[in-house]
Amino acid sequence: MSNQNEQEATTRGIGTDEWVAQHEARIAKPTTAMGKLADRWATLPAVVQWGIPLIVVLMIPFTTSSDYVLRIGVNLGLFIMLVIGLNLTVGYAGLLDLGFVAFYGFGAYFYAFVSSPQFGISWPSWISLPFVVVTTAIIGLALGTPSRRLAGDYLAIATLFFGQMFLVLAVSSDAVQFPWMDEPLDITGGPNGIPSVDQISFLGFTFNSTLSYYFLLLGIVVIGIIATRRIHNSRQGLAWRSMGEDELAAQHMTVPVVRMKLMAFTVGASIAGLAGAFFASVQMGVYPSTFKLPLLIMLYAALILGGLGSVPGLIIGAIVMVVLPEILRFPDYSNYLFLVTVLIGSIILIKSWKLVVAVFAATIAVGFVANAIFLVVGVPYLPIDEWIEGPLAPILGTWIFMPEERLLFGNIAFVLLIVVIAWMTTRSKRVRLFAMPFVLWLAIFTWEVRLLMEPSITRQLLIGALLVVLMAARPQGLFGKPRVEVL
Amino acid sequence: MNAALELTGVTKTFGGLTSLNDLNIEVPKGEILSIIGPNGAGKTTLFNIITGVYIPDQGDVKVAGKSIVGLRPDQVAGNGVARTFQNIRLFLNLTVEENLMAAMYGRTRSSLFDSVLQTPRARREDKEKRELALEVLSFFGTRLTGYRLQQPAYSLSYANRRRLEIARAMATGAHTLLLDEPAAGMNPAETQEIAQVISRLGSERDYTIVVIEHDMHVVEGISDRVIALDHGVEIAQGSFDHVATDPNVIEAYLGRGSAATK
Numbered sequence: 230m231s232n233q234n235e236q237e238a239t240t241r242g243i244g245t246d247e248w249v250a251q252h253e254a255r256i257a258k259p260t261t262a263m264g265k266l267a268d269r270w271a272t273l274p275a276v277v278q279w280g281i282p283l284i285v286v287l288m289i290p291f292t293t294s295s296d297y298v299l300r301i302g303v304n305l306g307l308f309i310m311l312v313i314g315l316n317l318t319v320g321y322a323g324l325l326d327l328g329f330v331a332f333y334g335f336g337a338y339f340y341a342f343v344s345s346p347q348f349g350i351s352w353p354s355w356i357s358l359p360f361v362v363v364t365t366a367i368i369g370l371a372l373g374t375p376s377r378r379l380a381g382d383y384l385a386i387a388t389l390f391f392g393q394m395f396l397v398l399a400v401s402s403d404a405v406q407f408p409w410m411d412e413p414l415d416i417t418g419g420p421n422g423i424p425s426v427d428q429i430s431f432l433g434f435t436f437n438s439t440l441s442y443y444f445l446l447l448g449i450v451v452i453g454i455i456a457t458r459r460i461h462n463s464r465q466g467l468a469w470r471s472m473g474e475d476e477l478a479a480q481h482m483t484v485p486v487v488r489m490k491l492m493a494f495t496v497g498a499s500i501a502g503l504a505g506a507f508f509a510s511v512q513m514g515v516y517p518s519t520f521k522l523p524l525l526i527m528l529y530a531a532l533i534l535g536g537l538g539s540v541p542g543l544i545i546g547a548i549v550m551v552v553l554p555e556i557l558r559f560p561d562y563s564n565y566l567f568l569v570t571v572l573i574g575s576i577i578l579i580k581s582w583k584l585v586v587a588v589f590a591a592t593i594a595v596g597f598v599a600n601a602i603f604l605v606v607g608v609p610y611l612p613i614d615e616w617i618e619g620p621l622a623p624i625l626g627t628w629i630f631m632p633e634e635r636l637l638f639g640n641i642a643f644v645l646l647i648v649v650i651a652w653m654t655t656r657s658k659r660v661r662l663f664a665m666p667f668v669l670w671l672a673i674f675t676w677e678v679r680l681l682m683e684p685s686i687t688r689q690l691l692i693g694a695l696l697v698v699l700m701a702a703r704p705q706g707l708f709g710k711p712r713v714e715v716l
Numbered sequence: 717m718n719a720a721l722e723l724t725g726v727t728k729t730f731g732g733l734t735s736l737n738d739l740n741i742e743v744p745k746g747e748i749l750s751i752i753g754p755n756g757a758g759k760t761t762l763f764n765i766i767t768g769v770y771i772p773d774q775g776d777v778k779v780a781g782k783s784i785v786g787l788r789p790d791q792v793a794g795n796g797v798a799r800t801f802q803n804i805r806l807f808l809n810l811t812v813e814e815n816l817m818a819a820m821y822g823r824t825r826s827s828l829f830d831s832v833l834q835t836p837r838a839r840r841e842d843k844e845k846r847e848l849a850l851e852v853l854s855f856f857g858t859r860l861t862g863y864r865l866q867q868p869a870y871s872l873s874y875a876n877r878r879r880l881e882i883a884r885a886m887a888t889g890a891h892t893l894l895l896d897e898p899a900a901g902m903n904p905a906e907t908q909e910i911a912q913v914i915s916r917l918g919s920e921r922d923y924t925i926v927v928i929e930h931d932m933h934v935v936e937g938i939s940d941r942v943i944a945l946d947h948g949v950e951i952a953q954g955s956f957d958h959v960a961t962d963p964n965v966i967e968a969y970l971g972r973g974s975a976a977t978k
C-alpha cells in the first residue's frame with residue numbers, strides 16, 4: 230500500500246493536483262440564453278460594466294422634467310451613501326451597529342447648527358462640511374470605544390440604545406437650562422426640528438435645485454463606489470473582512486482588531502454624517518422623525534437584499550428599497566407588482582414549467598367556479614367599472630367577483646387565507662400542490678377585494694412580501710454567491 | 717545567539733486546574749520540535765500562552781530574546797510567531813489569495829488613504845502581496861494554485877484547508893510556526909505529504925517549527941526533538957526514539973488508554 234503511494238508520488242510529484250491541472254477543460258459553458266448573456270456581461274471590463282448604468286443615470290434628467298423623479302434620485306443617492314457606510318461597518322467588519330442612523334442624524338443637526346439662524350451661524354460649505362465629517366467621526370469613535378469589547382448581540386443592543394438616545398436628545402433639547410443662562414436654550418428645535426437651513430454652495434455656486442443635488446449626489450456616489458471597490462481588497466478591507474469572518478483568527482494573523490473596529494465605526498460614522506449634511510441642505514431643514522427606526526430597517530434590508538459586501542448588490546438593494554415604495558404609491562402599479570410577485574413567487578415555488586402551467590390553468594378555473602357559486606347564492610356585486618379601470622380591467626374584472634360588501638368579504642377571505650396557508654405548511658408537497666390554485670385565487674381575491682382599499686397598508690405588505698420572495702429565491706442576496714460547503 | 721522561542725517556568729491554571737506546570741522549553745532557531753501527549757495534556761494551552769491568548773500565571777516567554785508576555789496575539793504574530801488552529805479557523809468567505817493577503821496586514825504599511833487613493837505605495841504593496849501569496853503557495857505544489865487561488869476557502873477540501881492554514885501562517889512573515897495537529901483528519905497519503913511539507917519548511921526555509929501531533933509516524937519523520945507533556949508537566953524530552961521508549965510516556969498513553977497511533 231505505502232509502496233504504491235510512493236510510486237504514485239514519484240510519477241505525479243508531491244502536491245500535484247489533477248483538479249487544478251484540468252480545470253480549464255472542466256469549465257462548463259452556459260447553455261441557457263440568460264446564462265450566455267450573463268457570461269458575456271462578465272467578460273466585459275469593469276469600466277464598461279459600470280459605465281453603461283452611469284450613462285443611463287446621467288441621461289435621466291434630460292428625459293424627464295418631473296421634479297418628483299429627480300427627487301427620488303436624490304433620495305436614492307443619500308440612501309446609497311448610507312448603505313456604503315453601513316457596508317463598511319456591518320458588511321465588512323461584521324459589527325452589528327444598530328445605531329447607525331444616529332450618525333446620519335448627528336451629521337444633519339451639526340450641519341444645521343452651523344448653517345442656520347438657529348444659532349445665527351452661517352459657515353461656508355468648505356468649512357461646515359469638513360466640520361460635520363470630523364465631528365461625526367469623533368462621535369463614531371466615542372461610540373466605538375466603550376463598545377469595542379462587545380460582540381454580536383451585545384453590540385447590537387448597545388448601539389440600538391445609542392440610536393434611540395439620539396432621538397430622545399433631538400426631540401427634547403428644545404429647552405435646555407444651563408446654570409449660567411437666564412433662559413432655557415433651544416438647541417435642536419424639539420419635535421419641530423430646525424427649519425431654514427442654508428444650502429450647500431461652493432465657489433459662488435449654490436446648490437439650490439433638485440437637479441443640482443441630483444448631480445452632486447451622483448458624483449459623491451460614484452466616488453463612494455470607486456472607494457468601496459478599492460477598499461474591498463486593500464489592506465484595511467481585508468483586515469475588516471477577515472475580522473468579520475473570525476475575529477480571533479484575524480488577530481492571530483497580525484490584524485489589530487480593536488484599532489480596526491474603531492476605524493470601521495469612525496469611517497462609517499463620518500460617511501453617514503456627510504450624508505446627513507447633504508440631507509439637511511436638500512431639505513433646507515432637519516426634523517427628528519427622519520431618523521427613526523424604519524430608516525434603519527430599510528438600510529439593513531437593502532444591505533442584506535443585495536448580498537452583504539457586494540458592491541453592485543448594495544446599489545441594487547438600495548434601488549429596490551427606495552424606488553419600490555415610490556412605485557407602490559400608485560394603485561395601478563401596485564396591482565401589477567402584486568400579480569407579478571405572485572407569478573414569480575409561484576414559479577419559484579413550483580420549479581417545473583409544466584406544473585406551473587397546470588397550476589395557473591387550475592387557478593383560473595377556480596376563479597370562475599367561485600364566480601358561479603357567488604352568483605348562484607345571489608351575493609350582490611359591483612359592476613366592473615365601479616371598482617377597476619385600466620388595462621387590467623377586462624381580465625380581472627371578469628375573473629374576480631367583487632361583492633358589494635367589500636369589507637366583510639375581504640376580511641373573511643383574509644382570515645381564511647391565513648388559515649389555509651398555515652394549514653398548508655404542515656401538509657405534504659402533493660397536498661400543497663393541489664391546494665395551490667385555490668390559495669392563489671384566494672390571495673388575489675383578498676388583495677383586490679380588501680387590501681387595495683387601503684394603499685398605505687398594502688404598500689407595506691407588498692414590500693414585505695416582495696422581500697420574502699426575493700430572499701427565498703436567493704438566500705445569499707441578489708449578488709452574493711451561493712455558499713456550497715464541502716463537508 | 718538567542719533561541720527562537722524560550723519558555724521559562726511557565727505555569728497556567730484554570731480555576732484551580734493546573735494546565736501547565738513550571739514548563740521550561742527552549743527552541744533553537746531552525747529546529748523542528750514536536751510536542752506529544754495525551755488529550756488534555758496542555759499542548760494547545762501552551763500555544764495559547766505563547767500567542768498571547770492567555771497570560772501565564774508565572775514564568776516568561778521570550779521570542780528571539782524579547783519577552784512577549786502581555787502582548788496581544790496580533791503583536792505576538794508581528795514578532796514573528798504565527799500559528800494554525802486545532803479546529804481550523806480560516807476566513808471561509810474569503811478566497812485562498814485573500815486569506816493570505818489578509819494575513820500580511822502586519823508586514824505592510826498602507827493607510828486607508830493610500831488604499832482609497834491608490835497611491836504608489838498601496839499599488840506596490842498590493843503587487844508584492846500577490847507575488848508573495850503565490851510564492852508561499854508554491855510550497856504546496858499545485859494544490860492551491862491556478863483557479864483555486866480565486867476560490868473561497870469554504871469550497872476547499874479538508875486537507876486543502878489544513879494546507880491553507882499553514883500557508884496563511886507563513887504569509888504573516890513569521891519565522892516561527894506553531895502547528896496544532898496539522899495532519900489531523902487526513903488520509904495516509906495526505907499525511908505523508910504534509911509531513912514532507914513540514915520537513916521542507918525547516919530545511920529549505922529555515923523556519924523554526926513547533927508542531928503538536930498525535931500521528932507517531934509523522935512525529936518520527938519530521939522531528940529534530942520531541943517533548944512529551946502530561947498534565948501540563950514535561951515527562952520526557954529528546955530524540956524520537958528516546959521519548960517513544962520512555963516508560964513515563966508509555967504509561968501516560970497506555971495507562972489511560974489514550975489515542976497513541978503507533
Ligand SMILES: Nc1ncnc2c1ncn2[C@@H]1O[C@H](COP(=O)(O)OP(=O)(O)OP(=O)(O)O)[C@@H](O)[C@H]1O
Binds near residue numbers: 753754756757758759
Ligand atoms: N480557557 C480554558 N478554561 C478552562 N480550562 C481550560 C481552558 N483552556 C484549556 N483548559 C483546560 O486545560 C487542559 C489542557 O487543555 P489543552 O486544550 O491544552 O489540551 P491538549 O493537550 O491540546 O489536548 P488535545 O490533544 O485534546 O487537543 C484541559 O483540561 C482543558 O480543559
Ligand SMILES: [Mg+2]
Binds near residue numbers: 759
Ligand atoms: Mg489541543
